[in-house]
Amino acid sequence: MSEPAATDDKTSSPPPPPAQHKSWADEADDDAEAANETTAPTTAVPSSSSPSLNVDELSIDENKKPPKLLDDPEDSNIQAVRSLSLQSRLLRLAISQLLNFSSARVYTFLTFVDSVQVTSGDTPYTSAATFEDLNLSAELLRGLYVEMRFQKPSKIQAISLPMILNPPHRDLIAQAHNGSGKTTCFVLGMLSRVDPSVQAPQALCICPTRELAIQNTEVLRKMGKHTGISSECAVPTDSRDSLPIQKREPIKAQVVIGTPGTIKKWISFKKLGVTRLKILVFDEADQMLAEDGFKDDSLRIMKEIEKFNSSCQVLLFSATFNDIVKNFVERTVKKDHNKLFVKKEELSLDAVKQYKVRCPDELSKIEVIKDYIFELGENVGQTIIFVRTRQSAKMLHKSLVDMGYEVTSIQGALDHEERDKIVKEFRDGLTQVLISTDVLARGFDQQQVNLVINYDLPIKHTAEYTREFEPDYEVYLHRVGRAGRFGRKGAVFNLIYDEKDERLMSKIENHFGTRVSEVREKSVEDYKAALKEAGLLQ
């Protein structure tokens, strides 16, 4: 039995919640109109400034030992930051001027082993060393240990769960590495905040793709198996076998997980009530709130909930938040939110070894895939090949099938049924190699995937009139993150063939501060060596 670490902190009565601004929809409104303008609105409360500028110190209980440093590369820095209410800001300002300190309090803690206490504003949070520390129900603990086979909270879980579960239930923006267990954070949050005696939607989770919504629903059902909590997956169905929403009874499920369009539709048809909602989650929140993502849908849903229910806790989770979306996202939630961020340099997964392969032409990309990667791939686990367009997904699929290889491919133009089937076959291990557009770039969790091939590199489609292509760093990171789930080993091969690719690749290297080594010679032995280096072969 592991020693329960410092749970006594909980017993010290938490101070009353400070006055809260609950007008998050209003905030969102402002932003929607002033999308790109940066001038501070009215009397600028020195809003939660960029952490890197104001990193001050970790506020640790004096009686506690300081956090120990781990040299585990995975256990990299997370910054815990708290936006302060106006009152406490003014108070801090007064004090700090007296003491000649910086006025913004930004709490950062590096790594921890057992227990860290973070004081956020005036609320102390003790990280959870064990799941028992979280006061979860016995049924939920059983789900964690027996169904999920979890032993103890991962780092992001240890830090974020106390903030999610304990009053005053502040909004939270949380960033954590791919495969580090973000889903568990919000699924556990939703399950434990539901009142089992109320048969109405109390938790809502919105995801960018059908596949992710289904996956999250499955995780929730597994983890919540013994709780009796009901759930519904709100994704489009092929009209044949299901009643149109107009004719359905209002949703009674206590947790609803789905994609924006369907959720919007259900709400507008009054089939999904929002008045009892206690917690609203955006998975892949940076994409959900990006200009070229689901911003409009997300804000509309937020506003609709706010209209009837001002005390709904909002959680925003993602592995990536670029500066632009980060800035916006922080103004979308209530002002006194908590936030956890990871430094950019810390994000690239050290567990996944990155390679580039220079190919003389487009055709030779296919040669590389079949001659080397397929040759070795099957000893290595499953493989996802990412392509930029639906067209290339079809094209590559056809070429490989024509050559006699057993691969499948998925992209958004396929029927829902077909998509579900292909994902299921891949999950069941019936297929070894899956070609995919960026539908599966984010969140798709299949632990057997050890190899990712970037058939082409992700490109940012900004409205700028530049000739220069910009890589989509976030998508790159998410793609890479499909391998190496939960700290496993993995490898990525980036296939590049022209000047454009070269520039994209080096920009990616610069951005993440990593060097991507090249597989030079063209022989099976070289790929073997690369996979050995990645830890995938002996």
Place this chain on the structure above:
DNA sequence: AAAAAAC
């Protein structure tokens, strides 16, 4: 110039 959702 893409993909995602969904009308």
